[in-house]
Amino acid sequence: MTSTHEVIEPRSATTGEPVSVVARRNHLGVWLCIASDIAGTVSLLVAYSYLWSLNVNQAWAPPKNAFASPLPFWLITLGAVIGALLLWWGLRSLRAGRSSTMAAAAGLASVVLLATFVGQIVQLSTFPFGPPDGAYASATFWLCISAAFHLAMVVFLAMAILGRTRAGLVSTANPSHAHLVAIYTTWAAISIALGAIFATVMTTSPNDQSPPVGEFQQPPAAAASANPGS
Amino acid sequence: MSTATVHEHVDVPQPPQHGRPGGYLRRASILTGLVGGIGLALVVYWVGSLWLVPWGTTNAVTNLQVGADALWAATFAGWVIGFMAGIGAFAGPIRWALGRDLTHADAEYLAGRDQGKWRYWRYTTDHKVVGVQYLVMTLILFGVGGFLAMLIRTELGVTWAEVFSPDFYNSIIGTHGIVMIIAMIIAITGPLGNFVVPIMIGARDMAFPRLNALSFWLLFAAVPPLIASLFMGGIRDGWSVYQPLSAQAPTGGVGYQITIITFAISTGIASVNLITTTVKMRARGMTWNRVPVFAIGIIASSVMGLIWFPMFQYSQIMSLSDRMISTSFFNPLGGGSVWLYENLFWLLGHPEVYVIVVPATAALMEIVVVFMRKPLFSYKIAVAGFAGIVGISSIVWVHHMYMTGWAPSTNYPFMLSTEMISIPFGFLVLVLLGTIWRGKAWARLPMLAVYAVIWNKVVGGITGVYLSDTPVDQYMHGSMFVVAHFHFMLMGAGLFGAMAAISFWFPKMTARTFDERIGSIGFWTAFIGFQVTFFSMFVAGLQGQPRRVLQFDGAFNVSNWISTIGAYVIGIGMLIFLAAIIVSWRRGPAAPANPWGSKSLEWQVETPVPLENFPVLPVVTSDPYDYGVPDPYEVKEPAEAEDAKVGAP
Numbered sequence: 002m003t004s005t006h007e008v009i010e011p012r013s014a015t016t017g018e019p020v021s022v023v024a025r026r027n028h029l030g031v032w033l034c035i036a037s038d039i040a041g042t043v044s045l046l047v048a049y050s051y052l053w054s055l056n057v058n059q060a061w062a063p064p065k066n067a068f069a070s071p072l073p074f075w076l077i078t079l080g081a082v083i084g085a086l087l088l089w090w091g092l093r094s095l096r097a098g099r100s101s102t103m104a105a106a107a108g109l110a111s112v113v114l115l116a117t118f119v120g121q122i123v124q125l126s127t128f129p130f131g132p133p134d135g136a137y138a139s140a141t142f143w144l145c146i147s148a149a150f151h152l153a154m155v156v157f158l159a160m161a162i163l164g165r166t167r168a169g170l171v172s173t174a175n176p177s178h179a180h181l182v183a184i185y186t187t188w189a190a191i192s193i194a195l196g197a198i199f200a201t202v203m204t205t206s207p208n209d210q211s212p213p214v215g216e217f218q219q220p221p222a223a224a225a226s227a228n229p230g231s
Numbered sequence: 232m233s234t235a236t237v238h239e240h241v242d243v244p245q246p247p248q249h250g251r252p253g254g255y256l257r258r259a260s261i262l263t264g265l266v267g268g269i270g271l272a273l274v275v276y277w278v279g280s281l282w283l284v285p286w287g288t289t290n291a292v293t294n295l296q297v298g299a300d301a302l303w304a305a306t307f308a309g310w311v312i313g314f315m316a317g318i319g320a321f322a323g324p325i326r327w328a329l330g331r332d333l334t335h336a337d338a339e340y341l342a343g344r345d346q347g348k349w350r351y352w353r354y355t356t357d358h359k360v361v362g363v364q365y366l367v368m369t370l371i372l373f374g375v376g377g378f379l380a381m382l383i384r385t386e387l388g389v390t391w392a393e394v395f396s397p398d399f400y401n402s403i404i405g406t407h408g409i410v411m412i413i414a415m416i417i418a419i420t421g422p423l424g425n426f427v428v429p430i431m432i433g434a435r436d437m438a439f440p441r442l443n444a445l446s447f448w449l450l451f452a453a454v455p456p457l458i459a460s461l462f463m464g465g466i467r468d469g470w471s472v473y474q475p476l477s478a479q480a481p482t483g484g485v486g487y488q489i490t491i492i493t494f495a496i497s498t499g500i501a502s503v504n505l506i507t508t509t510v511k512m513r514a515r516g517m518t519w520n521r522v523p524v525f526a527i528g529i530i531a532s533s534v535m536g537l538i539w540f541p542m543f544q545y546s547q548i549m550s551l552s553d554r555m556i557s558t559s560f561f562n563p564l565g566g567g568s569v570w571l572y573e574n575l576f577w578l579l580g581h582p583e584v585y586v587i588v589v590p591a592t593a594a595l596m597e598i599v600v601v602f603m604r605k606p607l608f609s610y611k612i613a614v615a616g617f618a619g620i621v622g623i624s625s626i627v628w629v630h631h632m633y634m635t636g637w638a639p640s641t642n643y644p645f646m647l648s649t650e651m652i653s654i655p656f657g658f659l660v661l662v663l664l665g666t667i668w669r670g671k672a673w674a675r676l677p678m679l680a681v682y683a684v685i686w687n688k689v690v691g692g693i694t695g696v697y698l699s700d701t702p703v704d705q706y707m708h709g710s711m712f713v714v715a716h717f718h719f720m721l722m723g724a725g726l727f728g729a730m731a732a733i734s735f736w737f738p739k740m741t742a743r744t745f746d747e748r749i750g751s752i753g754f755w756t757a758f759i760g761f762q763v764t765f766f767s768m769f770v771a772g773l774q775g776q777p778r779r780v781l782q783f784d785g786a787f788n789v790s791n792w793i794s795t796i797g798a799y800v801i802g803i804g805m806l807i808f809l810a811a812i813i814v815s816w817r818r819g820p821a822a823p824a825n826p827w828g829s830k831s832l833e834w835q836v837e838t839p840v841p842l843e844n845f846p847v848l849p850v851v852t853s854d855p856y857d858y859g860v861p862d863p864y865e866v867k868e869p870a871e872a873e874d875a876k877v878g879a880p
Binding site for chain 1: 243244245246324327328329330332333334335337338435438439442499502503504506507510511512537538539540541542544545546548549552553556557558559560563564565566567568571574575
């Protein structure tokens, strides 16, 4: 005698649809949000690299070339990556039927991401320069503010997944919210890593010949073509 | 388009019901939103005036009071956050985080069941309510922007005196520009994208109903800072608020920045919702080649908004940062670059034209098939046109910067890409003309409006080709010719297209018949005024009249008098059209379910549309534009009965 265990898929309480149907559109929605978020992050990175490459008025670098120490950037990136990996590990366990592991992973991820968020705030408040100290300072401050925003979001999401897993709302039969949070946390880690790469690798501008504002002169060739009679 | 019944009644286990359905949102409304918004703004202003102003002192570079700007930015942000909290926008995320998922009764309450007209003043999730809310907001914004346009034309028409001070004139130019841009962006995607698209594709609601309400109320919260800016020195740098002028502008500029930052979030959320709904919630049988072209146009517009709006948003975040905390993104003395601003701004600034025009064109396609009773001429070319516009729109922005001196070597590649975009745009006009070609039109207001919009599109499109040409642009770029051109595109195609679309879908949205007699008088009066205003402006531009200039040479007087008279005629026409909307909405005869005999799904449901749209979800068995094409699923009489009917042996 054989028996089959049929997994009955839960349904959404609000629409009555199978949760996998709701999950599919939630997935697309989250990916679209990430696409929009990518555009915003790209704006910051473009601003950073554009100003770095131009070094307008020789004012890219902060006073006394006091660039930020690279270590905090990478520690913060490491924290975000660990948070994302914990959520993926928890999701994998959840799919294998171990919801308590998911709850533990979400709890650990919450703690790690919260600590990382606090670290980001500490870094912001201990830079050796202030926001007005040139273009590098401006761009770096905003890369870090963006990282802090992403970290705040994922702390909230990871804590919510912890609570929802414990309440049985995130389960083996309905793991989609944990999956979505893991996806978003991964993107948050990537965006923080991109910021870290820019802020630590692209420090001294390659353009050390930019003219000071107010003393700009046409290059000789352009000046000659503009005044052919002279 | 046939429908069949797919109905499965399932008793779904419900999560625990905490309190009465709706929870906190039972008490929340626009009133609690206003209390929350004004309250938090006042608190922030009071706390900020103690802390921010003394801290802010003076920016050494721009010589501005940093603290005052920071204070107002924080106050406006307090308004937005307080309003959203008061109206209940944060209830959803908090409930989700606490594990208090909505029950079916909660969801129905949030959708506004049995709440009468009060549901329009609340955080209601029903897409039809959100669509109507957007429609009213659009009309209000057009009213504000149109009033400012009348002030502008009054100043320019009264050539013998100065009506306004130069600063105030600049303020009304900038405020008119951005109010109208916002109104045009939402004019079709907001009311019709929300109301019509879910029904059109056979869905019960949008994919994310709470996000739908969020997008509307964020828009609502974004408007007051913009209006307030008029009384705080105004937006004196045009709608583009170029740097470094923006950095040196009065505090009113902060209102603009908060508005754009908030509006960008609203647009992004709406885009996510519209795309997901169309991609994931189509009725069974609605394959991609059966999706109504209007829904495709809305997707195209949403994709552009989703990707490019953050660039604009971040340009304003950086501008605000430069003002508030003296960063140097755009300040050359601190290592910033004004060209960075211009690039970020125009990365959205040009695609935004297509964000406006594409849904309007898609709406015209829906109209033309119904009133010509013909299938759409080449559905695939229409889709290719939308796709081409989405793709190429991302590589044209530099044509706004030919004369700025930024990377002159890129001028010719961008000239080429800009001229290339006329090809997919031409596809769309071709589809409209091909559908009209050799047809017999049912001459009702929406159809006649299509002719008007095609004319405007052609004029706007051709003059745009001139301006994309670098050598011509050297002469034209700062002139009134540019102003006339973009009004032909944005207003001529976008606004008149929206008027056509609203008159077409009005019976479904309001359950009332639109008064076409008054509406037509308004539409054609505005159309005539529009031609008079902007053709005269083309002449002024060709003569060399610069834009954004209060005082000009007497040689331009006649053109400006004519333009001002034309503008007043537009104003009268718009008021008549608005009267037609209000009168029809209040006292119009009840509308039948399908007054135009359309085949698309939204016309197959009853009017007024019930809360869940369809009693049973439809199954689509044919194309939406198969006018004159036999339905293969139609039940036919047996051959014997046919024979007997004609007396065959």
